[in-house]
Amino acid sequence: MVDVKTTLGFMETAALEYPSTMVTTPTGEATVPAPLRRYRPRLARASEIKGLRHLPELTVVWTKELDALLSHRTFLRMLAERLTATPAPSKIVFLFQTKRRKADQRETAQKLVELFGYFNRPFDLEVAQGIHAGEDAFNEAVAKIVATRQLSSEKSERADHLSELKKVIAATDDLRAKSGKLSADSVASVFGLSVAELAALVGRTRQTASKTPDADSLQPLLQPFERVARVRAVLSPNDFRKWLYLANDELDGRTPLEVIRQGKVALVADLVEDMLTGSPS
Incomplete structure (x- = not known):
């Protein structure tokens, strides 16, 4: 009792x-x-x-x-x-x-x-x-x-997290090859970059990125780009492209694409994470 x-x-x-x-x-x-x-x-x-x-x-x-x-x-x-x-x-x-x-x-x-x-x-x-x-x-x-x-609330929260995960997977699906791994070709296309430009940003040659675009060695280098692309869980592909070219106060007035081209994709990835979680750093 x-x-x-x-x-x-x-x-x-x-x-x-x-x-x-x-x-x-x-x-x-x-x-x-x-x-x-x-x-x-x-x-x-x-x-x-x-x-x-x-x-x-x-x-x-x-x-x-x-x-x-x-x-x-x-x-x-x-x-x-x-x-x-x-x-x-x-x-x-x-x-x-x-x-x-x-x-x-x-x-x-x-x-x-x-x-x-x-x-x-x-x-x-x-x-x-x-x-x-x-x-x-x-x-x-x-x-x-x-x-x-309380249990119902916890189950609802878990369901919400699962729903968000599904949205993120859907938002970044076109970054991946049939193998399920991130592909340099696909990432470059989504961000409006050439494969050569993307390869230079991650410290690889165009030949290396083109020969095996979903190579295991490229995965950790492409993950920051995948983190940025998660914003497409709430933005349409067209709005995402506009966002890449939109000056952002959180980036000192620079556009996300400018910062990415300066080799600071991780900074943009952190910004996106703050946007999605509603907890700016």
């Missing part, structure tokens, strides 16, 4: 908001259990459940006991339908006002199976008997929701 104080302390430190919360009951007017009032949950009658498009992130079902809840089949079916329609993270805490006295464990387990059988997401359900256990269950559900949020 998650420690309540630890959970609350973590959430306050991290400035995280509590999940949107609703308290409902299968009969009569819903009331908020005293320990949960500080979370300011919304109250909802059983008749309102069917009209909801989605459940909030956390729903507390406040009822007398398990047997009483199981007698309200229509309510449970509506609740299950709403949970199915609600994207994760969303959880339900079934909070029973009193503990069952000397309940047979097998009988209780069977009734819980009956309760959970209404739902297609049983791992999103919590059960607590007695208000003190209910507060712990509530906070454990909150912790799970927060953790799920």
Whole structure:
């Protein structure tokens, strides 16, 4: 069981908001259990459940006991339908006002199976008997929701990174030979240079660059050009050519192509990296 104080302390430190919360009951007017009032949950009658498009992130079902809840089949079916329609993270805490006295464990387990059988997401359900256990269950559900949020955010970030990688690969695809390696011929063409000029910039002869344009020895020398060409992930080929001839304040008013022809392609590559990451040096 998650420690309540630890959970609350973590959430306050991290400035995280509590999940949107609703308290409902299968009969009569819903009331908020005293320990949960500080979370300011919304109250909802059983008749309102069917009209909801989605459940909030956390729903507390406040009822007398398990047997009483199981007698309200229509309510449970509506609740299950709403949970199915609600994207994760969303959880339900079934909070029973009193503990069952000397309940047979097998009988209780069977009734819980009956309760959970209404739902297609049983791992999103919590059960607590007695208000003190209910507060712990509530906070454990909150912790799970927060953790799920964080995991979803991390997955989204990884997906974004993968998407960016695919864009970079696509933007520099025409710099490569069929072997997958950078080609001096292709790099020269993209930058509007002759092979002889490119060869001189990387310290090789035209004959060497022309004989095997995708030679292993050329790869580290051509990589700075590939880094510059990554800007085409956000620029069209035509805009890239215009950019090469556009004076840039970050390059002391020189154009990127001028700086490249001065043998300082790495400087332009660093500029492009700053542009793409949004963190200028």
